[in-house]
Amino acid sequence: MTTIPTLTLNDGHTIPQLGFGVFKVDPAETERIVSDALEAGYRHIDTAALYGNEEGVGRALAASGIPRDELFITTKLWNDRQAGEAPLAAIDESLGKLGLDHVDLYLVHWPAPANGNYVNAWEKMVQIRDAGKATSIGVSNHLPAHLEEIITATGVTPAVDQIELHPAYQQRDVTGFAAEHGILIEAWGPLGQGKYPLFDEQPVASAAAAHGKTPAQVVLRWHLQQGFIVFPKSTSAARIRENLDVFDFELTADEQAAITALERGGRVSVHPDEVN
Numbered sequence: 001m002t003t004i005p006t007l008t009l010n011d012g013h014t015i016p017q018l019g020f021g022v023f024k025v026d027p028a029e030t031e032r033i034v035s036d037a038l039e040a041g042y043r044h045i046d047t048a049a050l051y052g053n054e055e056g057v058g059r060a061l062a063a064s065g066i067p068r069d070e071l072f073i074t075t076k077l078w079n080d081r082q083a084g085e086a087p088l089a090a091i092d093e094s095l096g097k098l099g100l101d102h103v104d105l106y107l108v109h110w111p112a113p114a115n116g117n118y119v120n121a122w123e124k125m126v127q128i129r130d131a132g133k134a135t136s137i138g139v140s141n142h143l144p145a146h147l148e149e150i151i152t153a154t155g156v157t158p159a160v161d162q163i164e165l166h167p168a169y170q171q172r173d174v175t176g177f178a179a180e181h182g183i184l185i186e187a188w189g190p191l192g193q194g195k196y197p198l199f200d201e202q203p204v205a206s207a208a209a210a211h212g213k214t215p216a217q218v219v220l221r222w223h224l225q226q227g228f229i230v231f232p233k234s235t236s237a238a239r240i241r242e243n244l245d246v247f248d249f250e251l252t253a254d255e256q257a258a259i260t261a262l263e264r265g266g267r268v269s270v271h272p273d274e275v276n
Contacts, residue, residue: 002041002244007229009159010182013136015105016072017224018244019044019231021188022053029235030056031063036237038064040244046162046186046231047098048076048109049090054097062099073100076109076140077125079276082117087124091133106134107162111146114276118142122150122158138162140188141272144177151181162186165228167204167219167259168196168266186229191219195268203258211249220246222259 006014020037022030022045030053034045038060047057054075061071075098081090091106106128111118125137138160139147151157161178163171165187178185192198199205199215207218216232220243223230232243251259 002247004041004043004244005247007184007227009136009184010157011136011159013104013159015136015160015184015229016044017229018042018220018246019046019072019074019229020240021046021231021233022051022057023048023188023233025051025053025056025233025235027053027056031059033235033240034060035063037240038066040237040241042240042244043070044072044074044231046074049078049081049094050076050109054094058097058099068100072104073098074105074107075103076107077121078109079112079115082108082112082115082121084120085124087121087128091128095133102132103134105136105138105160107137107160108139108142110141110275111139111143111272112276113146113273118146119150119153122156123154126154126156136160138183140186141275143272144173146272147177147181147183157181158183160184160186160229162188164189164267164269165223166190166192166268167198167201167222167262168192168264169268170260170263172263184227184229186231187223188231189268190223190228190230190232191216192266193268196266198262201259201262203255203262207251207255207259210255211251213246213249214242217242217246218251219259221249221251222256225251225256
């Protein structure tokens with residue numbers, strides 16, 4: 001079985017650097033697809049309350065027979081549960097659906113700044129961690145201003161920030177802030193969600209040919225060599241296995257730099273300040 005490297009979070013816990021995401025995975029198909037991923041060797045599963053498929057993830061985990069301490073499970077707090085005591089109820093609901101007594105990582109899904117609750121949400125995340133319902137806590141889609149505010153308010157730095165990140169859109173302001181504060185970056189949409197011809201870009205295609213790998217494997221390798229955490233999503237068992245087969249080669253410094261040079265501010269999703 002493939003040995004997936006781990007990274008150490010700022011709270012001392014470790015996280016598998018490659019995981020499996022279930023964004024937009026049909027709840028009716030989630031158990032089968034996550035089971036395929038677990039059978040392939042994935043142990044890090046990333047879901048969210050919003051996805052509506054926590055129950056399917058939970059069924060796959062239960063059916064797998066894999067010991068709990070070999071799994072790393074992430075879920076997320078949705079925007080409409082940030083106010084007051086709602087986060088405390090939300091984690092209990094997610095744990096019930098997952099069939100777990102704790103998650104390894106719990107994230108605030110978006111800052112939702114127009115609602116004005118993200119500092120409260122982060123304060124409650126600290127309580128959730130301290131109650132043992134989440135081993136580590138972090139955020140998703142938070143920009144430096146949001147991060148600065150929640151750190152100042154609580155004295156607690158998120159373990160990770162999960163952000164849109166791919167060669168055309170690298171969010172260097174966020175990754176720079178994160179590096180300065182010991183926050184690890186998780187890249188969602190690591191392949192650009194198929195919304196631009198990333199695989200046809202010359203640096204990607206050339207590296208794929210040089211290493212006998214697919215363009216997708218090359219881009220995933222580009223992320224890994226920068227120290228980012230990635231969890232590509234696929235519903236194909238063959239593609240699920242292919243996305244895991246990225247630890248037997250290494251991009252050269254020139255290949256890595258050429259892919260990095262594809263940055264052009266090409267966000268393919270919405271700005272965090274617009275999601276409320």
